[in-house]
Amino acid sequence: MSDAFEPRSAHRGRFRPFASVLAALRFLTRMPVPFVRTVDPPPLKDAMWAFPLVGAVVGSITGVALVLAHLARLPELFCALLALAIAAMITGAFHEDGLADVADGFGGGNTREQRLEIMKDSRIGTFGALTLMIAVMGRAALLAALLVLSPAAVILLLAGAAAFSRALMVDLLWATRPARQGGLSSMVGQPSRNLTLLALAIGGLTAGLAGSYVFSLEAGVLALVAAGVAQEMLRSLAIRKIGGHTGDVCGAGQVLSETAMLAVYAAAVAFR
Template sequence: MIRLEDILKDIIRALGFLSRIPFPGRFFAGHDGSMRRTSGAFAIAGALIALPPALLLGLLLHLGVKPELSALLALALQIGLTGGLHEDGLADCADGLGGGRTRERALEIMKDSRLGAYGGLALILSLGLRTEALAGLAPHGPVAAGLAMVAVNAAARAAMVWHWSALAPARVGGVAAAVGQPSGSAVIVALSSGLLIYGVATIHAYGWGVALAGALAAMLASWLLARLVRGKIQGHTGDTLGASEQICEIALYVALVITT
């Protein structure tokens, strides 16, 4: 029987893994660091992480601040809360997949902390596309723009869990391998909760058609990235997990703004 206390612990542990938000040590006491079950709470954690940036975005837009600046400040807060965890993964993944001719070389580059041209370009495009897309949602009102941030962050974390479960670890001693593969039930919980949060928020703000277009774009982008990663390095790493979250965010924001 699943207890409410266990659900709360999973959510807080997921927040601890995905963000820099501090939590009391009692929630992690006796926990071995495994994400097999905790990953099921990633979508809910993503929505909670997005709440402060979404509120900031809505407030700035309500006060008449320019949409581009409002969106950039909201994304800056989001990056601050996560410590740039997913952006770092995107940059390393882009450097490895773009610069590594062989599987071994790609993994070696991804492990290197230095930023290369591919990684730099990926970061610029990610921040630029998300900022412009969020600013493009501003005409629908502060509430709708804020709901988009919550919906997209929940769905993107769910997509990350899917990517994690769909591919085997590329490195036996990697971070992603060390914390374990998500269990089947965790994948189902993450995908269903992510879809529920995304669906409720986007349908309320933009309607069924827009919500469906965003979901299809996210699924296609996630599948294409997984296919590329499987072909290049034959498995996931912590960096490809971060990249999958970022790719899904970009696909969702762009699809939402194009179809509204």
């Protein structure tokens, strides 16, 4: 995540797609974003509908890296790990950091207060390290399994999964209350219902069409369902453990929902 910014209010309430995409791109990635100040970015909660668009960009770059490494005849596992490393460079490992913090907090804390305090700590513990290892190796194995597909199919699937998993982050912010005041997720604000539906529509259509085109309608729908189930399981756990969402929970949800979609795609490859 890049540094915060303070948008001015001259255009507050107006729907400005270009400015919203730049604001979302700056928040979710470390990519250089031109014109972000000169276009007067809207409040981030009004730009969250563009999260799946940013996800599609990140997923496409990840897919291109995976395909190019494979075309260079590198080992499949190395190709997958290289693609994940490039994705982490683009995002600043924003979501993986959240996953590790959630694992440490939920696994190491006995009370709500302890869990939230552990999640604020920048140091990583045993639960976080183990969870990251499993997540990275699991995703690498799933990416490697997709390399039997055509390059275009791989890129489409990764773009769709990255888009829908980030749309689900918007849904989590809209449908769940913050676990604490003053945290990142409470500071960015709650997106409106209409913008949340727009984000879900963009992400869902991108992922659904990609899965349906590469495999079948059933596989495309199943991937969306798997992502939603993973997100809902995390949401229920977060409510029970800390009483709501945090920025770390949103990041963890993105990783888990995207992984669930990749698992469906890898299974679809096996049953082709």
